[in-house]
Amino acid sequence: MLTIEFYQRHLDRVSRSFAYCISQLEAPMRSWVSMTYLICRILDTVEDAPWKKLNLQLRQFGEFDSFLFERPRAEIIGSWRENFPDQIPEGEKLLLLDSGLIFEDLHGVPVQVRGIIQEMVATMSAGMQYYSQLREERGQLRLLDLNEVNQYCFFVAGIVGETLARLLRLLEPQHISEDTKHSFVLEAHHFVLFLQKINLLKDQLKDEDEGRFFVYSRSELKQSLAENAFGAWQFLTRLPLHQRGFRLFCAQSLFLGLASLPWTDKSFSKKSFFKIPRWSTLRLFESLRQNIDDNQFLEGLFKKLSDKGGISVVARIGAKISSRNGASMGKEEVLIGNEAVSLLKSSWYHKLYNGQLMPEDFFKLGMVENCS
Template sequence: MGALDMLTMLVLHPVEFRTLIQYKLYHEKKRDITAQQEHPTSGWDRKSMRRCWEFLDMTSRSFSAVIKELDGDLARTIALFYLVLRGLDTIEDDMTIPDEKKQPLLRTFHEKTVTPGWTFDGNGPDEKDRQLLVEYDVVTEEMGLLDPNYREVIVDICHKMEDGMADFAHKAATTGRIYLDTIEDYDLYCHYVAGLVGEGLSRLFSASGKEANWLQYQLEISNSMGLLLQKTNIIRDFREDIEEKRYFWPKEIWGREDYGGFTEMAQLAQPENERNALWAVSGMVVDALRHATDALDYLRVLKNQSVFNFCAIPATMAMATLELVFMNPEMLQRNVKIRKAAAAKLIMASTNPRDVAYLFRDSARKIHAKASPADPNFLRISVACGKIEQWCERQFPSFVRMQQSGTSGDVYQMLDPFDARTRIVELDKKREQQLAIEKRALAAGLDPQQIRQPQQTSTMEIAGLVAAMVGFILIISLGVIWAVLKYFPDN
């Protein structure tokens, strides 16, 4: 962002300007992969890995920065994982490659990824990431230097993903069916292109030792993390995909009769169909939101801070993007994006499970606030947003506040005194204390009935006692004055 852009923002959006300044001043870069002490794990001292880092910057719109801040060799590993899958996706997305050529390329890509010197220059000239495949030999060289445990995971996920992609590409090329028909087909496609990424990341996190070994077996929530991000991108990229004749929205959603019975997906972009098209967008958002609580479950079990940030930031961005596209007619005509200040705010806030859960909740509340009763999905939207709210209240009750000490900086828990649930918690705590005393009494051979926990005097009781004492003193004083005036009138 240039100086003129910053000046314009200062005048037109001063709050956003302040947020960006705060981000630049206080959000410290966790790791510099170019630093000499990082070379053993980042590989920056090797020409091939430096080129891989450059390709990561060129091909990733949002993951590059968070990948670089991962601890140890996990950053380099996941950078290569990303580039391998980006190369595979570049072949699958390219509509200029005929099916008879695309099929063997896709189905053997996992082998080519570990074949030294392999490159591919057969992409169309307009394919944005074609240069990655032209110089793919730098990726294959670095794959040969990876820890075998990491390499095994990357090759296995690539193998599973390429088969799924090839099946869908072949079906489209041979049957003439350019649409995904059902939500089940949509889920399966998203599993192949993103859910498997989530599973692969969990396996890499476990293999690195930075997360628990059992995380690699949490396939359902790993898949949901991937699907939440992928489905959000598919919704956001509607206009771009329509223009490129890529159709990922399932016809079961956009072709519903109560949306107007669209027969072609491109009809959603026509201005006269805006109202019904937004109902279709609503249906897509509802479908994406069903993965939100699984994503929160996944984030809650992560223990490494850099891994948590890597997963949490894209997730909160996805929720904010769903709120942005919901009931927004502009997304039908162009790609809409979160403003830079909003993105910076999300990055700074996505540091722990509680704050991330509240960011999810806030996005869900904004979506629900924009929902229209005329929308055929209105009830489903309400339920989906309610589930996120319920998850947050169950895991991180809103009446429990986290306060930071101004002197030591320690964080402590404080209950909201104006919330009725606080009284219930205090009574439960008092009851637990009494039971503990009685248990100790029994262990000591004493009669629990003869032992009572000293009653804690509440603030209201103390105030009442003080008021009674002041009143008593006032009455006595008035009595003395009355007696003096009555019996000693001349004095």
């Protein structure tokens, strides 16, 4: 594989905060996740670049998809790069220049690793193409309700969570069993949906200035965070204790998102950008580093930051702890009939998705119309 220094240089250019979190991972996971994240950022560039015509963008998506499954020849990927508009950030331009090396690296990883990344990134690409066409139909990218927000977050972010969960299971089959792998993947989706919704709230003013309207109702979107945050907490505390680097990687992302909520709210109300102070972030990360194998500590910190951020998860955690101690929670599974399953299987998002979730999981992720 390419050196971790190569990947870290690009990560530092396109996402400093996530680059730091990724640096907590250990080999080989660090290389796999770094490569996957940068491939997704290349895909983001296809999505976000200021294309003059939809058909040009869709052609770039199609060639990207082909690079996932076949080693691209240098002249083909060079021509593909030249078709991008000039008005893209410098870090993304540099990433595109090295995209051939990154795709070459993808085709050199173990076949099981490559299969997961190909399957998941192709699903993300299909979702982004759907939203590019939706933007064309609506005249702008505007999400109309919570179901649409959850659907959007599922494709642009939740897929990353499933990728992480499945890669970890390759390394830890004895700790993530066949019986628990499904709930583990679902919780991973909640984990990354939570992070993506934080980003939507944080970037609302900037996105709307640029013609992207993801937040149909700020209060409803924030209220929906509780379900995703709880799933994220379950995902984190399910991780094997000896996977210290992976736990720290996930915990830093989750708790930084929680800690940033008051600053995100302040930025929106004041119509000016405020961010969590650097010293506060460093103190949080050091606290996590010292206590990452202590789920009781993590629970207390999770409750504290959730409360400060204005989302209520205490009752959910209490119920979960009771169930672990033998008390009945009742049925947690969403029970739907055959007709509903058939409708879900015919939905556009189920047709585009190629992963391990079941049709009823789309209910649990709030993606189904009239289920919120």
